[in-house]
Amino acid sequence: MSSAVATAPGGTSDRPYDDAIVKKFILATMLWAVVGMTVGVWIALELAWWPANMGIPYFTFGRLRPLHTNAVIFAFGGNIVFTSMYYSMQRLLKVRMWSDFLSSFHFWGWQGIIVAAAVTLPLGLTQSKEYAELIWPIDLAIAVVFLAGALNFAMTIANRKVKHLYVAIWFYMSFLITIPVLHVFNSLAIPATLTRSYPVYSGMTDALVQWWYGHNAVGFFLTTPFLGMMYYYLPRASGRPVFSYRLSIVHFWALVFLYIWAGPHHLLYSALPDWAQTLGMVFSIMLIAPSWGGMLNGLLTLRGAWDRVRTDPILKFMVVAVSFYGMSTFEGPMMSIRAVSALSHYTNWVIGHVHSGALGWVGMISFAILYWLTPRVWNRKLYSESLATTHFWLATIGIVIYTVTMWGAGLTEGLMWRAVDDGGQLAYPVFMDIVNRLSPFYWLRFLGGLMYLTGALMMAFNLIRTITGTEPHAQPEAVPAK
Amino acid sequence: MSRETNRLLGHAEENDGIEEYDNALPDWWLGLFIFTIIWGIGYAVEYHFVSGRSQAGYYEAEMVAAAEKWPESKPQALAFDDATVAAGKEIFGQQCASCHGAALTGGIGPNLVDATWIHGGEPEQIRATITNGVPEKGMPTWGPILGPDKIAKVAAYVVTEAKKGGSAAPVDGQVAATGGTEEPMTGEAIFKQNCVACHGENMQGLVGPSLVDAEWIHGGTLEDITHTITNGVPEKGMVSWGPILGEEKIGIVAKYVFDQNQAATAQN
Ligand code: HEM
Ligand code: HEM
Numbered sequence: 157m158s159s160a161v162a163t164a165p166g167g168t169s170d171r172p173y174d175d176a177i178v179k180k181f182i183l184a185t186m187l188w189a190v191v192g193m194t195v196g197v198w199i200a201l202e203l204a205w206w207p208a209n210m211g212i213p214y215f216t217f218g219r220l221r222p223l224h225t226n227a228v229i230f231a232f233g234g235n236i237v238f239t240s241m242y243y244s245m246q247r248l249l250k251v252r253m254w255s256d257f258l259s260s261f262h263f264w265g266w267q268g269i270i271v272a273a274a275v276t277l278p279l280g281l282t283q284s285k286e287y288a289e290l291i292w293p294i295d296l297a298i299a300v301v302f303l304a305g306a307l308n309f310a311m312t313i314a315n316r317k318v319k320h321l322y323v324a325i326w327f328y329m330s331f332l333i334t335i336p337v338l339h340v341f342n343s344l345a346i347p348a349t350l351t352r353s354y355p356v357y358s359g360m361t362d363a364l365v366q367w368w369y370g371h372n373a374v375g376f377f378l379t380t381p382f383l384g385m386m387y388y389y390l391p392r393a394s395g396r397p398v399f400s401y402r403l404s405i406v407h408f409w410a411l412v413f414l415y416i417w418a419g420p421h422h423l424l425y426s427a428l429p430d431w432a433q434t435l436g437m438v439f440s441i442m443l444i445a446p447s448w449g450g451m452l453n454g455l456l457t458l459r460g461a462w463d464r465v466r467t468d469p470i471l472k473f474m475v476v477a478v479s480f481y482g483m484s485t486f487e488g489p490m491m492s493i494r495a496v497s498a499l500s501h502y503t504n505w506v507i508g509h510v511h512s513g514a515l516g517w518v519g520m521i522s523f524a525i526l527y528w529l530t531p532r533v534w535n536r537k538l539y540s541e542s543l544a545t546t547h548f549w550l551a552t553i554g555i556v557i558y559t560v561t562m563w564g565a566g567l568t569e570g571l572m573w574r575a576v577d578d579g580g581q582l583a584y585p586v587f588m589d590i591v592n593r594l595s596p597f598y599w600l601r602f603l604g605g606l607m608y609l610t611g612a613l614m615m616a617f618n619l620i621r622t623i624t625g626t627e628p629h630a631q632p633e634a635v636p637a638k
Numbered sequence: 639m640s641r642e643t644n645r646l647l648g649h650a651e652e653n654d655g656i657e658e659y660d661n662a663l664p665d666w667w668l669g670l671f672i673f674t675i676i677w678g679i680g681y682a683v684e685y686h687f688v689s690g691r692s693q694a695g696y697y698e699a700e701m702v703a704a705a706e707k708w709p710e711s712k713p714q715a716l717a718f719d720d721a722t723v724a725a726g727k728e729i730f731g732q733q734c735a736s737c738h739g740a741a742l743t744g745g746i747g748p749n750l751v752d753a754t755w756i757h758g759g760e761p762e763q764i765r766a767t768i769t770n771g772v773p774e775k776g777m778p779t780w781g782p783i784l785g786p787d788k789i790a791k792v793a794a795y796v797v798t799e800a801k802k803g804g805s806a807a808p809v810d811g812q813v814a815a816t817g818g819t820e821e822p823m824t825g826e827a828i829f830k831q832n833c834v835a836c837h838g839e840n841m842q843g844l845v846g847p848s849l850v851d852a853e854w855i856h857g858g859t860l861e862d863i864t865h866t867i868t869n870g871v872p873e874k875g876m877v878s879w880g881p882i883l884g885e886e887k888i889g890i891v892a893k894y895v896f897d898q899n900q901a902a903t904a905q906n
Contacts, residue, residue, distance in 0.1 A: 247654040318652040388656070397657035401647055406663060410671070430692050434685055438678030445671035452667060580708030585783035586733075 171252040174242070175533045177259045181239035182530060184267055185522070186616045188235055191274075192227030193612055195220055197605045204598035214278040222289045223277045228514065229287065229377060231270045236522040237381040238266070238305070241328055243529060244388040245312060248322045254311035258304050265301030269294060281351050285366050287373050288342050292353045295343040299336060306332040323404040327384030330412050334376040342369035360427050367422040375415035378518050383411075383450045386478065389525050390454055393470050399456035407449025414443050421492035424501065433494070440492030447485035454478035469544040473524035476552055480516025484509060499574070504597070505566025512559045515608055520551065523615060530619045531629040538629075539621035543614055550611035557604030565597035713786065716761050716794050726795025729788050733780070742799050747777060750796055751803030754831045756882075759800070765793040775877075825894020828887050832879070841898055846876060849895055850902035858899070864892040 201208040202217045209216045242259065246252060253259050272294050276282075282289040290298070309332055313325065342365055345353035357365050391398055398404060420428055420436025455478055458465065465471045487509050491500050500506060531538045538544065572590045575583035584590050645660040685691050731740065737747035748756060757767045768789050771779035780789060829841075836846035847855060856866040867888050870878030879888060 244654070250652075320649055320652045322649070322653045322656065388654075391656045392654070397646060397659050399659055400661035400663065401649075401658040402661070403663050403667070404658075425693060431686065433693070434682050438682055442671075442674045442678050444674055445667060448670070449667065452664065579785055579787065580704060581785035582783065 173246040174253050174256060174259060177253065177263060178239055178243045178529070178533050180263050181235050181242060182526065182533070185232060185235040185239055185526065186619060188227055188231035188270065189612050190616055192224060192232045193609045195224040195227060197602065197609050199224055200598070200602040200605045204595060204602050219278050219280055222282060223274060225287060226273050226277065226289065227270070229373070233378060233518055234266060236525065237331070237385070238262070239529070240385045240389065240525055241309065241381070243533070244324060245309060245328065248325060248388070249312055249316035249318060251312060251315050251317050253308060254315055255308050258308035262301060262305035262308060265297065265304065269297050269301060272297070283345065283353065283355070285342065287370055291351050292343070292345055292347050293350065299340055302336055302339070306336065323408060324384040324387040326408050327380045327387065331376050331381040334372060338369045338372050338376065342366060363423055363426065364420065364428060364432070368419040371419040371422060372415060378513065380412065382518060382521055385525060386450065386454050386521060389528060390474050391457055393474065393524070393528050394458055394461040394464065396457050396459070396461050399453050399459070403449050403453050407446045407453070410446035410449070411443070414439050414446060418443060418492070421497070424494055424497040437492050437494060440489045444486060444489050448482055451478050451482035469541060469548050470524045470527050472548050473520045473527070477517050477520035477524065480512055480520065480555070484513035484517060487512065499570045500566060503566035503570045504562045504594070505570065508559045508562025508566060511562070512555065515555045515558060523547070523551070526615065526619060530622055534623050535629050536622050536625045537627040539618050539625055543618045547611040547614045550607045554604045554607030554611065557607070558601055561597045561600040561604065565594045568593055568597070711786065714790060716765065716790055716797070718794050718798060722791050722794050723798050726791035726793070729784065729792040730795050733784070734792065742796070751800055756832070761793065761797045764796055765789060768793055823890065825890045828883070828891040829894055832883065833891070841895070850899055852903050860892060860896045863896055864888060867892055
């Protein structure tokens with residue numbers, strides 16, 4: 157039954173599943189993964205060795221950094237989420253996407269927005285709100301294109317041929333509903349010219365709305381859709397039943413309810429009232445178990461498939477992804493504790509945390525899905541499994557180097573900033589002295605990032621050779637254990 | 639995980655082949671969840687209602703503790719013994735020379751061994767300028783960075799060098815009783831001291847505009863000029879001289895500028 161789904165388009169004969177849209181999104185994902193990570197490695201080099209900006213204003217750190225974050229989160233992250241959704245939703249709902257026009261509009265609209273971002277950010281056009289830098293006309297386009305995509309998904313759900321909604325779809329829905337709300341309210345602004353606008357919020361309100369948005373961008377863009385993806389692709393790739401249905405439902409509701417309140421942990425020790433800071437901190441602590449519910453359900457689903465993890469690069473990527481998810485969702489709540497934040501805030505520790513989630517969780521699960529999906533939708537044998545395994549090791553070692561060096565850098569600067577001498581004076585009063593100490597860490601991080609990027613380039617090569625190959629994909633589908 | 643049934647729910651048909659077990663929540667997971675909720679509520683109640691902690695409270699407590707540990711020493715009089723001056727020299731080399739030059743002759747910051755002081759040439763004034771800085775012109779506020787002890791040393795060094803250069807007020811090992819060198823009161827002297835750096839030796843304009851052409855951005859009557867000098871044009875970098883020079887000196891220098899402009903434009 158399920159093996160038929162995997163190799164031949166399913167659905168009804170007059171309305172087969174639309175895999176052409178999946179193919180487009182896969183290609184876009186690969187392109188933006190390479191672009192976004194290349195810019196990441198570039199700015200990592202700029203921090204170690206500033207002449208890498210070549211003296212050209214468009215390439216200075218302040219302009220390339222938002223280009224990196226937008227490219228990896230919304231271009232790479234967004235495209236892999238949409239890829240995964242278009243493939244799995246049709247199969248889980250047993251029906252073709254509701255509107256081919258909306259699918260296509262969604263695809264081209266999203267790519268257009270990314271190109272607009274890639275032009276405006278280096279030009280210095282920005283609203284200077286992190287992860288929401290894009291100027292108001294692009295913000296409008298994001299709302300329209302995202303809602304068009306969401307409408308298509310919603311109508312497909314409404315027209316489904318099954319009664320039961322699998323848990324992956326619950327996670328996808330939380331993404332489709334929450335992201336437009338966050339985006340619209342955080343971006344409210346009064347346009348002055350085509351490229352300039354004034355936010356409707358000011359001062360502390362602005363900061364609070366910004367981090368309500370910022371934290372939930374992590375929660376509902378980099379977490380819930382990816383958990384939905386894990387719930388579909390991990391059991392499919394391993395052929396194992398999901399460990400606990402109940403756990404999946406309970407941790408879903410706990411996660412979406414708690415995430416929304418945790419934003420103030422980005423504003424500890426600020427002008428935000430004490431009670432709101434406390435709220436952000438305790439809701440973050442309460443997030444540990446709901447987050448770990450996802451990790452547990454992933455790892456325990458693999459019970460009985462561990463022998464295959466040793467040989468199958470796709471499962472390897474998934475195990476590391478889920479483990480890093482568990483790691484970063486423990487680290488995050490720890491950094492939400494007032495006393496820890498006092499040390500870690502503003503330091504490279506935050507950057508290490510970000511990338512253990514971004515490279516470890518988001519990146520690795522995305523790679524696994526790309527390796528699993530590409531041979532299936534094109535019906536071509538994976539060009540090289542050993543190249544995929546090499547990618548896995550490069551990426552894993554790269555992440556470890558990245559996060560460990562950023563912990564080192566973060567602790568170094570955090571401790572040096574606060575150190576006082578016997579006379580009560582700052583022990584390192586000259587800021588540049590501290591910055592200079594970070595240089596070796598920055599170089600090592602550049603190296604770790606370069607390894608991760610090299611792996612991604614190998615993947616792009618591997619998948620393009622897969623697509624252009626001739627041998628059909630013939631791997632027998634694993635049948636779920638009884 | 640005692641309550642694992644590993645019973646399949648039979649959703650595979652509807653879930654694209656994915657089966658789900660009917661397993662209970664792992665006990666330790668549920669325990670962790672409940673523990674964090676109880677801890678969170680407990681922490682919030684303790685923080686706000688039991689011990690009444692607050693961010694402002696912590697700040698004040700820390701300041702009190704610091705004041706106790708490092709009591710504010712009465713500002714010691716400047717000492718000018720060789721050891722102090724030598725120590726000051728070292729600090730100057732590390733922190734100040736990059737702007738004021740190794741020989742104190744100026745660079746990004748002004749010359750410290752010529753005859754002029756923008757913020758006063760008495761030892762105590764020099765110490766105050768170092769401590770408070772002149773942030774609006776780029777001179778850092780060194781007080782919290784160096785601390786009173788190091789500032790006393792570096793101030794002693796600057797005063798000593800300046801005295802050699804003939805610019806500092808007389809020092810008798812202590813603060814001089816009365817004002818320093820006679821302050822210049824001619825328009826030309828005031829202009830030379832304060833204005834040439836931006837408007838040029840001959841008022842031809844450098845960073846600031848020319849004052850000897852026929853064009854005035856902010857008006858060319860004596861009144862306009864006085865007004866512009868007094869209030870400055872901060873958004874373009876022209877200093878508000880009112881509080882620095884005072885009314886009397888501004889009157890003199892404004893008249894001087896006005897006269898020079900009249901003379902220059904009359905020639906053409
Ligand atoms: C080749 C891999 C990558 C490298 C070398 C890299 C490098 C960097 C660098 C140097 C920064 C700026 C850090 C700073 O300001 O000190 C940064 C920021 C950031 N990167 Fe990456 N990055 C990579 C991949 C990714 C991926 C795949 C994602 C997300 C899916 C990501 C998400 C972010 C985010 C969210 C920030 C902003 C962090 C903050 O503001 O706290 N990066 N990255
Ligand atoms: C329960 C889960 C999590 C909690 C409670 C949490 C908490 C935190 C905290 C306290 C900070 C530091 C804020 C600061 O000091 O400036 C932070 C930063 C960040 N985290 Fe997490 N984190 C969690 C999971 C994740 C995951 C899984 C990812 C990525 C996929 C992620 C991405 C980020 C990003 C991008 C930032 C940087 C925000 C900025 O630009 O300043 N977090 N998080």
